[in-house]
Amino acid sequence: MHLQELSNHIEIDIHEALEERFMDSEELYVRFLKKLEAANDLAAVADCVAQQNWPEALRKAHNLKGVCGSLGLIRLQEQLAQLVKLLRSAGFTQKQVAAQLAEISPEWERTLECIRQLED
Amino acid sequence: MDIKLLNKSFKISLFSVAIFVFFLVVSMGSLHLMREKILENSHIMGQEIAARFATRETARIKSQEMLLRSVAQSMGSMLRLKANWSDEEIEQALSRFTEYMENNSEVGRFDMCAVIDGRLICSRPDRGIHGLNKVKWYQAALARKGDVAYTNLYQVEPKQEYVLTMAVRLGHGDDVLAMNLYPEQLNALLDDNRLPRQSYYYLCDPNGNIMFSISDRNLSIEKQQPYVDQIFSELRQGNGDYIIDLEGNKRGVYYTVSDKGWISVVTIPYDFLLGDYQNLLQWYVLTLAFFALMVVMLGTREHMLNKQVQNINDVVQVMSKSFLAVFRVNLRSGRYTIVKAENMGIVPADEGSYNELLQQLMPLVEPEAATEFAETFSLDNIKDLVKRQIYDFGGEFRQRFGKEYKWVNVRLVWDELLGSDEAIFFFREVDAEKLKELEHMQLTERALKVARENTKSRNMFFSAMSHDMRAPINGIIGMAELAELHSEDKNLVFDYIQKIKSSGKQLLTLINDILEMARLDNGKVEHLQEVFDMTAVIQEIGGVFGAQAELEQKYFSQDVQFGPVNVSGDLQGLHQILNNILSNALKYTPAGGKISFMVRRDKDQNNRACFSFVVQDTGCGMSEKFLEKIYTPFERDSRFGVPKVTGTGLGMTIVKSLVERLDGTIHISSKVDEGTCVIISLPFILAQEQPKSQVKDAPKLKDFAGCRVLVADDNDISMEIITELLTMNGLEVVSACNGREAVDKFAASTEGSVQLVLMDVQMPELDGCEAARQIRQLPRRDASSVPILALTGNSSSDDVEAAMQAGMNDYMVKPVKMKLLARVMSEYIHV
Numbered sequence: 001m002h003l004q005e006l007s008n009h010i011e012i013d014i015h016e017a018l019e020e021r022f023m024d025s026e027e028l029y030v031r032f033l034k035k036l037e038a039a040n041d042l043a044a045v046a047d048c049v050a051q052q053n054w055p056e057a058l059r060k061a062h063n064l065k066g067v068c069g070s071l072g073l074i075r076l077q078e079q080l081a082q083l084v085k086l087l088r089s090a091g092f093t094q095k096q097v098a099a100q101l102a103e104i105s106p107e108w109e110r111t112l113e114c115i116r117q118l119e120d
Numbered sequence: 121m122d123i124k125l126l127n128k129s130f131k132i133s134l135f136s137v138a139i140f141v142f143f144l145v146v147s148m149g150s151l152h153l154m155r156e157k158i159l160e161n162s163h164i165m166g167q168e169i170a171a172r173f174a175t176r177e178t179a180r181i182k183s184q185e186m187l188l189r190s191v192a193q194s195m196g197s198m199l200r201l202k203a204n205w206s207d208e209e210i211e212q213a214l215s216r217f218t219e220y221m222e223n224n225s226e227v228g229r230f231d232m233c234a235v236i237d238g239r240l241i242c243s244r245p246d247r248g249i250h251g252l253n254k255v256k257w258y259q260a261a262l263a264r265k266g267d268v269a270y271t272n273l274y275q276v277e278p279k280q281e282y283v284l285t286m287a288v289r290l291g292h293g294d295d296v297l298a299m300n301l302y303p304e305q306l307n308a309l310l311d312d313n314r315l316p317r318q319s320y321y322y323l324c325d326p327n328g329n330i331m332f333s334i335s336d337r338n339l340s341i342e343k344q345q346p347y348v349d350q351i352f353s354e355l356r357q358g359n360g361d362y363i364i365d366l367e368g369n370k371r372g373v374y375y376t377v378s379d380k381g382w383i384s385v386v387t388i389p390y391d392f393l394l395g396d397y398q399n400l401l402q403w404y405v406l407t408l409a410f411f412a413l414m415v416v417m418l419g420t421r422e423h424m425l426n427k428q429v430q431n432i433n434d435v436v437q438v439m440s441k442s443f444l445a446v447f448r449v450n451l452r453s454g455r456y457t458i459v460k461a462e463n464m465g466i467v468p469a470d471e472g473s474y475n476e477l478l479q480q481l482m483p484l485v486e487p488e489a490a491t492e493f494a495e496t497f498s499l500d501n502i503k504d505l506v507k508r509q510i511y512d513f514g515g516e517f518r519q520r521f522g523k524e525y526k527w528v529n530v531r532l533v534w535d536e537l538l539g540s541d542e543a544i545f546f547f548r549e550v551d552a553e554k555l556k557e558l559e560h561m562q563l564t565e566r567a568l569k570v571a572r573e574n575t576k577s578r579n580m581f582f583s584a585m586s587h588d589m590r591a592p593i594n595g596i597i598g599m600a601e602l603a604e605l606h607s608e609d610k611n612l613v614f615d616y617i618q619k620i621k622s623s624g625k626q627l628l629t630l631i632n633d634i635l636e637m638a639r640l641d642n643g644k645v646e647h648l649q650e651v652f653d654m655t656a657v658i659q660e661i662g663g664v665f666g667a668q669a670e671l672e673q674k675y676f677s678q679d680v681q682f683g684p685v686n687v688s689g690d691l692q693g694l695h696q697i698l699n700n701i702l703s704n705a706l707k708y709t710p711a712g713g714k715i716s717f718m719v720r721r722d723k724d725q726n727n728r729a730c731f732s733f734v735v736q737d738t739g740c741g742m743s744e745k746f747l748e749k750i751y752t753p754f755e756r757d758s759r760f761g762v763p764k765v766t767g768t769g770l771g772m773t774i775v776k777s778l779v780e781r782l783d784g785t786i787h788i789s790s791k792v793d794e795g796t797c798v799i800i801s802l803p804f805i806l807a808q809e810q811p812k813s814q815v816k817d818a819p820k821l822k823d824f825a826g827c828r829v830l831v832a833d834d835n836d837i838s839m840e841i842i843t844e845l846l847t848m849n850g851l852e853v854v855s856a857c858n859g860r861e862a863v864d865k866f867a868a869s870t871e872g873s874v875q876l877v878l879m880d881v882q883m884p885e886l887d888g889c890e891a892a893r894q895i896r897q898l899p900r901r902d903a904s905s906v907p908i909l910a911l912t913g914n915s916s917s918d919d920v921e922a923a924m925q926a927g928m929n930d931y932m933v934k935p936v937k938m939k940l941l942a943r944v945m946s947e948y949i950h951v
Contacts, residue, residue: 020937020938020939021841021845021935021936021937021938022841022845023845023849023938028844032840032841032844035837035840036837039836059834059882059884062882062913063834063835063838065913066835066838066913066934067835067838067935069934070837070838070841070934070935071935
């Protein structure tokens with residue numbers, strides 16, 4: 001799959017990411033998208049949630065949101081922003097967090113799958 | 121005026137010259153006639169003189185002829201009585217006759233000769249009558265039979281004297297007696313040869329030889345003969361009226377011819393003939409010269425007078441043009457005469473009753489002033505004013521001309537020159553002057569009002585400015601005092617210093633704004649006219665505020681409704697205006713609110729493109745009361761619920777000045793708690809040339825190649841992205857995965873080697889704010905000066921404030937935009 005075709009499958013602002021952050025270098029952009037796929041940080045967030053390590057969960061979710069933002073993954077950035085907001089709010093429950101994670105998961109998986117299919 | 125005057129003078133002069141020429145021609149004609157008459161009379165007189173002299177001379181010769189006949193009779197008788205007279209006897213007899221006659225008659229000198237029997241015998245043989253000559257008179261006498269024959273004048277030996285010989289036959293034979301006369305000698309005998317002065321008389325034989333002459337020139341006959349020859353030559357040619365004599369004088373010539381063919385000629389000088397005429401002519405010339413002089417003098421005087429009159433007429437005409445109407449009013453009879461009334465809107469009679477004139481004028485006067493007009497210019501009032509020696513009175517009122525009213529000055533002037541019963545009543549249009557005066561008065565009143573308002577607003581401005589300046593200064597003083605009190609507590613002192621710095625910055629911003637406003641007011645701001653692409657500039661400005669909105673969790677939308685367009689104008693001014701308006705929109709819009717920035721291109725006018733910049737927000741809005749004072753310096757909406765934001769209260773004042781400077785308009789509408797909409801319309805000149813590339817001018821990361829940047833971020837991928845991009849642009853990156861590492865790596869670096877710190881705010885172990893605070897406190901010179909930029913994904917204003925409080929210089933929202941980073945870096949790193 002070519003980079004430009006990604007927007008057919010996931011919500012991604014390729015134009016802004018390329019122009020504002022990767023200096024119009026598709027190669028660089030693709031490289032970092034692949035890094036996201038390799039790191040699979042959402043699993044790390046889920047682990048922290050499972051362990052109820054909330055500060056770490058917040059930090060990781062926050063970082064992941066930032067990375068998604070950097071890569072132009074708009075939908076994931078929004079969903080993670082909601083997760084961060086939930087984790088920052090007072091009186092959230094593990095169930096709520098897990099539900100939020102479950103909501104993010106399909107988009108996350110679809111995104112990783114698309115990235116995997118990306119041509120280098 | 122001069123040409124007119126010259127024309128008139130020329131006509132007058134021409135007339136005078138014509139009269140003069142006529143007089144000259146008539147007088148010259150008369151003189152000529154007179155001269156001709158004199159010459160005619162002279163001719164008669166000359167002819168008479170010639171005739172008289174001819175008669176006299178002929179009579180004298182006749183008497184000599186008689187004498188000759190007597191002697192011839194005696195000689196004949198003597199010869200008949202005795203034959204064979206000897207020559208001596210005959211000679212003696214002739215001598216006796218000669219002597220007797222010379223002694224007893226007035227015949228003058230003469231000789232006698234006779235031819236007797238073919239012999240020539242003379243009374244005075246020494247006088248030399250010779251043979252050859254005898255033939256002429258002898259033959260002539262024989263041919264004449266009994267009559268006396270005359271010879272022409274001829275010369276005889278030995279003295280070459282001129283002689284005239286008369287001869288007659290003695291009886292019926294061939295004997296002849298001759299008498300030789302000497303004409304020169306005759307002259308002396310004349311006692312009545314009175315001729316006009318300098319006149320000459322000549323008696324000539326039929327051949328034109330002078331027999332004798334009467335003249336005062338004492339010239340010999342030989343010398344006079346050429347002159348006489350000339351006379352005859354002229355007479356033969358028919359030019360007999362006058363001759364030029366030997367002295368060159370003109371002379372009248374008159375002659376008669378006797379029955380013997382002798383010609384009597386009289387010449388009289390013209391000077392004598394025309395003596396009286398010359399005198400008359402002299403008098404005439406003198407009179408003529410005098411007359412001509414008089415004509416010239418009179419002409420000059422008339423010209424001068426005409427010039428004066430013309431001057432006065434011109435002045436009066438020019439002056440009267442500025443009057444609508446002029447009337448001459450007789451106060452005693454109550455009647456008027458029109459001098460001029462062309463443009464009054466009414467056509468009064470040339471003369472008539474003054475009261476009727478007033479009645480005619482009344483409908484023209486504006487209704488409000490009609491009564492006053494009627495009273496002022498009533499005959500009674502005028503008489504009263506004249507009686508009180510008021511020479512000039514009147515006033516201004518509005519007069520109707522068709523459908524419009526104009527200001528007219530009406531005056532009544534009285535002067536002793538006119539006599540006590542006469543006055544001049546005139547109307548002059550003063551509409552333009554009056555309107556100008558009224559306008560001037562209004563302007564003065566307005567200027568006074570503005571001056572008062574300016575004074576008031578200046579006082580208010582200074583009062584507000586003092587108040588606004590006092591707050592940060594008081595803060596600075598208070599914080600300094602607190603820092604003094606807690607000098608031992610380093611953290612506290614640092615905190616106070618940060619606050620002092622913050623207040624100082626606020627004060628500086630305020631002062632900068634005041635200075636900017638003062639410069640705008642004084643017109644001293646000279647922004648450069650630049651060529652730029654409007655779309656690119658709007659995208660750039662929108663980008664900056666879009667990022668800030670994102671940071672503050674506000675929705676920012678931007679809409680540019682036209683393509684790239686190159687314009688020329690004050691780019692700096694446009695930046696200032698849009699920055700102020702957009703920053704206000706962001707300031708007064710809470711998180712979650714919306715800000716839309718829309719730019720549209722209106723209809724072009726000639727070579728100017730008009731743009732409307734619309735900034736709309738869903739912020740707290742403004743009350744109507746505040747909206748009225750929005751451009752007043754230091755005015756802030758103080759109602760409950762309006763966020764307390766930092767600002768100088770001069771932003772909108774500056775915006776207003778700038779917009780006006782750029783020939784634009786600004787319109788603000790706002791509703792409390794609903795939002796504000798600002799519409800600014802600005803014209804720009806459409807540029808043909810290309811703008812200097814904004815992109816080229818915009819800072820790039822490459823511009824900072826070689827700089828060392830400390831990047832602190834706990835996220836590996838973010839760190840990697842930043843590191844990758846900075847490195848590939850030639851920058852050196854020192855990476856730190858948390859705050860502690862960042863402080864340590866900065867502390868470990870050589871002083872001045874790190875040019876910039878990019879500090880993620882949220883990091884494990886030591887967060888960005890604390891790390892920044894610790895870096896600032898490091899005991900090295902670059903600790904306080906190194907620029908630290910906060911990177912935050914948490915865009916709440918609390919984070920930004922905390923970062924600023926921690927001593928960081930600026931902030932950026934994650935994910936970091938590289939162009940924005942380059943721009944921010946350009947503000948802190950000067951390569």
